[in-house]
Amino acid sequence: MGVVASVEKHKPDAGIALLMSLVDADMARVNQLIIDMAGANAEMIPEVARHLIESGGKRLRPMLTLASAGMFGYAGDGHVKLAASVEFMHTATLLHDDVVDESEMRRGKLAARMVWGNQASVLVGDYLLGQAFRKMVEVGSLEALAVLSRAAAVIAEGEVMQLAAAKDLSTDEDAYIRVIDAKTAALFSAACEVGPIVAGSSDAMRAALASYGTALGLAFQLVDDALDYGGSSVNLGKRTGDDFREGKITLPIILAYRAGSEAERAFWTRTIEQGEIGDGDLEKAGEILRRHGAITATVERARHYAPAPSRRSTRFPLASIARRCWRWSSSASAGCTEVWQLVVGSRASVVLTPT
Amino acid sequence: MGVVASVEKHKPDAGIALLMSLVDADMARVNQLIIDMAGANAEMIPEVARHLIESGGKRLRPMLTLASAGMFGYAGDGHVKLAASVEFMHTATLLHDDVVDESEMRRGKLAARMVWGNQASVLVGDYLLGQAFRKMVEVGSLEALAVLSRAAAVIAEGEVMQLAAAKDLSTDEDAYIRVIDAKTAALFSAACEVGPIVAGSSDAMRAALASYGTALGLAFQLVDDALDYGGSSVNLGKRTGDDFREGKITLPIILAYRAGSEAERAFWTRTIEQGEIGDGDLEKAGEILRRHGAITATVERARHYAPAPSRRSTRFPLASIARRCWRWSSSASAGCTEVWQLVVGSRASVVLTPT
Numbered sequence: 001m002g003v004v005a006s007v008e009k010h011k012p013d014a015g016i017a018l019l020m021s022l023v024d025a026d027m028a029r030v031n032q033l034i035i036d037m038a039g040a041n042a043e044m045i046p047e048v049a050r051h052l053i054e055s056g057g058k059r060l061r062p063m064l065t066l067a068s069a070g071m072f073g074y075a076g077d078g079h080v081k082l083a084a085s086v087e088f089m090h091t092a093t094l095l096h097d098d099v100v101d102e103s104e105m106r107r108g109k110l111a112a113r114m115v116w117g118n119q120a121s122v123l124v125g126d127y128l129l130g131q132a133f134r135k136m137v138e139v140g141s142l143e144a145l146a147v148l149s150r151a152a153a154v155i156a157e158g159e160v161m162q163l164a165a166a167k168d169l170s171t172d173e174d175a176y177i178r179v180i181d182a183k184t185a186a187l188f189s190a191a192c193e194v195g196p197i198v199a200g201s202s203d204a205m206r207a208a209l210a211s212y213g214t215a216l217g218l219a220f221q222l223v224d225d226a227l228d229y230g231g232s233s234v235n236l237g238k239r240t241g242d243d244f245r246e247g248k249i250t251l252p253i254i255l256a257y258r259a260g261s262e263a264e265r266a267f268w269t270r271t272i273e274q275g276e277i278g279d280g281d282l283e284k285a286g287e288i289l290r291r292h293g294a295i296t297a298t299v300e301r302a303r304h305y306a307p308a309p310s311r312r313s314t315r316f317p318l319a320s321i322a323r324r325c326w327r328w329s330s331s332a333s334a335g336c337t338e339v340w341q342l343v344v345g346s347r348a349s350v351v352l353t354p355t
Numbered sequence: 356m357g358v359v360a361s362v363e364k365h366k367p368d369a370g371i372a373l374l375m376s377l378v379d380a381d382m383a384r385v386n387q388l389i390i391d392m393a394g395a396n397a398e399m400i401p402e403v404a405r406h407l408i409e410s411g412g413k414r415l416r417p418m419l420t421l422a423s424a425g426m427f428g429y430a431g432d433g434h435v436k437l438a439a440s441v442e443f444m445h446t447a448t449l450l451h452d453d454v455v456d457e458s459e460m461r462r463g464k465l466a467a468r469m470v471w472g473n474q475a476s477v478l479v480g481d482y483l484l485g486q487a488f489r490k491m492v493e494v495g496s497l498e499a500l501a502v503l504s505r506a507a508a509v510i511a512e513g514e515v516m517q518l519a520a521a522k523d524l525s526t527d528e529d530a531y532i533r534v535i536d537a538k539t540a541a542l543f544s545a546a547c548e549v550g551p552i553v554a555g556s557s558d559a560m561r562a563a564l565a566s567y568g569t570a571l572g573l574a575f576q577l578v579d580d581a582l583d584y585g586g587s588s589v590n591l592g593k594r595t596g597d598d599f600r601e602g603k604i605t606l607p608i609i610l611a612y613r614a615g616s617e618a619e620r621a622f623w624t625r626t627i628e629q630g631e632i633g634d635g636d637l638e639k640a641g642e643i644l645r646r647h648g649a650i651t652a653t654v655e656r657a658r659h660y661a662p663a664p665s666r667r668s669t670r671f672p673l674a675s676i677a678r679r680c681w682r683w684s685s686s687a688s689a690g691c692t693e694v695w696q697l698v699v700g701s702r703a704s705v706v707l708t709p710t
Contacts (some may be wrong), residue, residue: 146489
């Protein structure tokens, strides 16, 4: 079941302006709380935290928490604390991921571990996670705590699953989706689910928002995977080819390996499994991926997960916003370098039509 | 204010039999829960967890939680869940510590990172911490969650403080006590404090148990520091000299450096700060430490923190047990290799007398 997207012209820099404008006031409180929570007796902690926090992350997850509480008319400050906690959980994960992946860059800046070392990255990540839990506990909702603590375990489980599958070209698509469901989608899902919880909404709304978050997270990760072989590093603060250089198995590789010739499989074995990467190999990887339509197919999978319009949409302003978040533009010249941006252009109108 | 200990003869292998016998039935439930909580979709997680969990740790912290709930007559299963969570928090810390310290051994076995790598140690530690929080949340006590989540942040803060002070010979005793108060004593304190909380006891009992745990944790860490230069590796599963080889500043070094000659200071600068350690340097370190009575002085500090008898002791069977936990034996031949074991010999009687 494919979908066709028709996209009206709109300003490319519209960004996530609409979502941001909806949560603007609350987001200012989240940002202040994040700064407060990064304070500590050890000077190194706020330094490392600030390096990441101020590095221009989109703060998508806390925005989702704010929006998913706000859509039920919540007026307290619990959603601000939960949003800051969600961002801290995410930041802690980034610090540890960069150590595990031996990444050199993060959001277009040197990774914290390149400045302060792996040791500090591990420990400051632990501190941020501890602070996240402290702040969540203050909100006083055992249901929200259950959702977020489960997410913390599931994220780590997903990272371990990914580590176990690392450099294993026999990883299949199902196994990969399970990994990203855990390592990426679980936090998106939790970020959305705690909104209706703190707002005292129904179990049905909780379930709906959780599933919305999961879908968004899966799509987000798949587009991220695709962009690594075709996007611009300016958009994501990520260098194209990071996944390739780190020998990461992502969906484009899985699809191209399955469909590949003997020679192509030998190429993936040398570069991904054995880590022998030379000049021109990234370009060659891109060629092979495009030859098999693997980048396009990955983006198609992402579109498959994109929240679809439904009769319930009138009750889900967030989902309604999110539908407009998807802008797909195909560059005819590159053939299949589909560039995705999470944007809400106030004039944008994306219509997803089942075909 | 010093204290004098007179120690009756008792069987050296009495171990922690009394405390263990008090919590025996509950501890069996904790052990089963720990095995269940280590389960995961990623095979590597239970493997790594089992490596640590089955490596003969004393499980002192969960025993303290069980005892500190049991002493208030608690009869539910919350203390079992909290005890398992406390042990998981501790295990997660060990996994991350070994990565940070580049340790090769842990409890007399290869450190997990030597078997599965630093990456797995970081991620499995994260998973165990996530599982710990999930289990705590199940207990449904926001007060216990507040205590344990605070401890999680404080422990990490202490580790960062230690990292910042690493190889810094100008670290003074006060700064060092602050570090171990955070990195070690905070969890002992939390492990004890959640007992009266889950049992619905008073704020006064909470405060008393928390402060008891802090004292025990400080003493525990100081004795551990002393043992590194004079104990037997059989007792702790730790090789003598680990701290020295890792360039760790501990109280014996701080005391000896302060009192040291020019030549001795040059020795510490070369070995600890610059990490240039050759044959015979560990022995020489021990000689210098003994020359200044630094190991004895460290153990004296530990005794200073040991919970003292008080009129309240009748209301504190746990403290009463703990007083009997301290066995000090001086080896006349070694001069000052005081060996400490946390033991409750049923025949043992240690009398701490203020002098």
